Amino acid sequence: MATLKELAKRDDLLSGGHRACAGCAMTSIVRQILLVAGKDVVVGCATGCLEVTTTIFPYSAWRVPFIHTAFENVAATISGVETAYRSLRKQGVLNKEMRFIAFGGDGGTYDIGIQALSGALERGHRMLYVCYDNEAYMNTGVQRSGATPFSANTTTCPVGECSTGKPQFNKDLTAIVAAHGIPYVAQTTSAHWRDLTTKVEKALNADGPSFLNVLSPCVVGWEYPSDQTVQIAKLAVDTCFWPLYEVENGKYRLNLIPAEKKPLDEWIKRQGRFKHFYKPGGEELLAKAQAEVDRRWERLLAVSEKPQKQSK
Amino acid sequence: MKIVGLTGNDAVAEAMRQLNPDVCAAYPITPQTELMEKFASFAADGKVKTEIVLAESEHSAMSACIGASCAGGRVMTATSANGLALMWEMLYIAASYRCPIVMGVVNRALSGPINIHCDHSDSMGARDAGWIQLFSENSQEAYDNTIQAIKIAENPDVLLPVMVCLDGFITSHTVERVEVLDDEVVSRFAGEYVPKYSLLRSDRPMTFGPLDFHDYYFEHKRIQFEAMEKAKPVVRDVSERFSKLVGRPFGVLDAHKMEDAEIAVIALGSTAGTARGVVDELREQGKKVGLIKLRVFRPFPIKEIVELARGLKALAVMDRSISFGGLGGPVFGETRSACYGAGVNVPMVNYIYGLGGRDTTFEEIERLYGEMETVAREGKQVDAIRFLNVRE
Amino acid sequence: MSKKEPGWKDLTMSGIIEEAGNAQKFETGSWRSDRPIWDKSKCTSCLICWIYCPDSAIMLKDGKMVGIDLQHCKGCGICAAECPVKGKAIHMVPESECELV
Structure with missing residues (x-):
């Protein structure tokens, strides 16, 4: 596990000058991942925020080989790249060791890309799939996705006279991926650099497919001031809305158990997309959201190894 | 080999x-x-x-x-x-x-x-x-x-x-x-x-x-x-x-007995094989018929098609697909457009045929050539789209 | 358009971008409404601002912070918010109050 000082000696493989919004967590996730991966990688990217902000012709922020083809198929595209690599290695045409990383947003992963993802995982391509989960279709203006949390306000499930935002809970994608039985699956956030970079290292060393679901707060869609991106992600973990855990060869391990589990309210109240939680009738929404977080947390506790030391 | x-x-x-x-x-x-x-x-x-x-x-x-x-x-x-x-x-x-x-x-x-x-x-x-x-x-x-x-x-x-x-x-x-x-x-x-x-x-x-x-x-x-x-x-x-x-000829298309042909059919795929047999039989009867088998559809061989169409009295274009609400099937559309642009105003008929595997026999293609003889005789554009072997 | 844009014959096939990381040439500093002001004397080079900067705008030399790349910094303020130094080594100041660089 590298320290920040060690990481700082490496090349930053995503340049500035990309067009992501001020305060976007997504590009800091990519920077952290590439610091670990190094330059001998091929990055695939689904259509979405990351692709559109980093590759506006004639400019690219990528200092590693990069391919985007479409929205729902990054797992398939990168499996083709990885297969060509295997074929050329086998033939002795290529000798260097390379890694393959696919990035998709929650739309491209939870929803439209889940089939291609599932197929690639089942086939066993050695690749790391990273979902930068900002919990809605942010690139196109905050439409709801399978990752959007309960009762969040989005542009396609807006809060109105007869609506309290998204009626359903978010899909537990990490569990769905873990069910594929691949060597390494983990959940982390943009704001836990040590946890994230450690997991990237494990994932890239896994002998087979690996998957990271990385919570990626969005200033525009979640409606909070741009300097709070790190704090908001940390609160998602401290409230157990987004636990840091990993599934290594089938074994669940919680990487952090908050010393004091904060009420979900502390995360909710910082975001404009939940502001109707604080209007008449909102207590009920909050209670329902809290109950689901508790249920999922208890389940995770029940199946997981506990970390050696707890956070303060 | x-x-x-x-x-x-x-x-x-x-x-x-x-x-x-x-x-x-x-x-x-x-x-x-x-x-x-x-x-x-x-x-x-x-x-x-x-x-x-x-x-x-x-x-x-x-x-x-x-x-x-x-x-x-x-x-x-x-x-x-x-x-x-x-x-x-x-x-x-x-x-x-x-x-x-x-x-x-x-x-x-x-x-x-x-x-x-x-x-x-x-x-x-x-x-x-x-x-x-x-x-x-x-x-x-x-x-x-x-x-x-x-x-x-x-x-x-x-x-x-x-x-x-x-x-x-x-x-x-x-x-x-x-x-x-x-x-x-x-x-x-x-x-x-x-x-x-x-x-x-x-x-x-x-x-x-x-x-x-x-x-x-x-x-x-x-x-x-x-x-x-x-x-x-x-x-x-x-x-x-x-x-x-x-040691076998290849081109973007195969012009079969087109040198002095007055009536021709354009077809692609297996139907071209059947049509070739029909042409050979009709030639034995002294009829000036020919076949243009398209091997390349994209890029469309515009010049080659136009040269073969020039001088014909009638041309049938066979399409094994259908275009709803348009001016005929894709092969027909391209062919007619290519000929029009070159000033070749051959009476042309589009035959939609064989959809969903409907069998297209020797006799049907023979009948098609027969219909085209009528078109050639009348010497003018007719109803452009016909369906071959669909039940009324 | 002020300068002549390249014609199709001058472009790469399928839009492949051959120059890696050339987004560096694109300025996003003009998006900023607040500017991070770095106090070198307080900075411990803990690198927290660097790891969380979305815009690769924390400039390092030999693993130590040497300044902020204002060509690309969009002024989000994460660096200032996350600076763990007591009294903060980075402050956000409205652009209107900053001297023109």
Whole structure:
């Protein structure tokens, strides 16, 4: 596990000058991942925020080989790249060791890309799939996705006279991926650099497919001031809305158990997309959201190894 | 060279074995399935170096083909009908990313109602996706076209994907006599693929598939248009070289008894074989009839068609697909447009035929020529669209 | 358009971008409404601002912070918010109050 000082000696493989919004967590996730991966990688990217902000012709922020083809198929595209690599290695045409990383947003992963993802995982391509989960279709203006949390306000499930935002809970994608039985699956956030970079290292060393679901707060869609991106992600973990855990060869391990589990309210109240939680009738929404977080947390506790030391 | 009995599916698989792609990503669909089964057995026996991706859908299969091609590999695949339709989005991307992928398309009707038999609605629907399209009359030509397709696709001036179309069941499942070249002859003809760019060059990292706005998209499409223009002489050149190799004539089209013909039919795929027989019989009766078999539909051989149409008294264009609300099928539309632009005003009729595998017999094509005699006699444009062998 | 844009014959096929990381040439500093002001004397080079900066705008030399790349910094303020130094080594100041660079 590298320290920040060690990481700082490496090349930053995503340049500035990309067009992501001020305060976007997504590009800091990519920077952290590439610091670990190094330059001998091929990055695939689904259509979405990351692709559109980093590759506006004639400019690219990528200092590693990069391919985007479409929205729902990054797992398939990168499996083709990885297969060509295997074929050329086998033939002795290529000798260097390379890694393959696919990035998709929650739309491209939870929803439209889940089939291609599932197929690639089942086939066993050695690749790391990273979902930068900002919990809605942010690139196109905050439409709801399978990752959007309960009762969040989005542009396609807006809060109105007869609506309290998204009626359903978010899909537990990490569990769905873990069910594929691949060597390494983990959940982390943009704001836990040590946890994230450690997991990237494990994932890239896994002998087979690996998957990271990385919570990626969005200033525009979640409606909070741009300097709070790190704090908001940390609160998602401290409230157990987004636990840091990993599934290594089938074994669940919680990487952090908050010393004091904060009420979900502390995360909710910082975001404009939940502001109707604080209007008449909102207590009920909050209670329902809290109950689901508790249920999922208890389940995770029940199946997981506990970390050696707890956070303060 | 050896002579063997092969189905169309076997013939394409055999050519693929000899071309030995680095990657093949595919998904099974009737009537293409046996083609991929055969190729998979070659891989299972170590007869090819190919790594196969057995994708979970055609969309992913084509996506993986594009990824593998951008990584610098020689890539081949095959599909049919609904499978091709599911690839739709990626067909355009394969062409615009200049991936020289060769794909066998075992032609089958598009749903609905669902039907597994031959027509050309699948590949004709994809005619504007930017792929070169070769049509095969029989197993032999499916084999020949597959070998030529790689040579065309991988030409540095072209770098476009190619569909090798063969008629579902009629060709794909019929055992025919096929002349198969020696492995070394095929690999020498095809040569090594030298990719212009590769994702695996991490020492020279590049970005494939950026976001284009209105300021660049149009220029990039213009470049792609030029690549298809450049494909025209390359297709001719490869045809000539292949002709010399096998001692059989190849061109963008095959003009059969057209020298003094007054009435002609344009057809592609297996129907051309039947029509050739009809022409030969009618010639024995002293009738001045001919056949134009289209082998290349994209890029469309405009000049060649116009030259053959000039001087005809009537021309029938056979389309094994249907265009709703338009001016006829795709072959008809292109042919009539090409002739009009060149001032060739031949009375022309579009025959829609064979949809969903409806059998098209010798007698029906004979009747078609008979109808065209009437058109020639009257010497004027008539109702343009007719349906061959549909029950009233 | 002030300068002549390249014609289709001057462009790469399929829009491949051959120059890696050339987005560096694109200025996003003009998006900023607040500017991070770095106090070198307080900075411990803990690198927290660097790891969380979305815009690769924290400039390092030999693993130590040497300044902020104002060509690319969009002024989100994460660096200032996350600076763990007591009294903060980075402060956000409205652009209107900053001297023109």
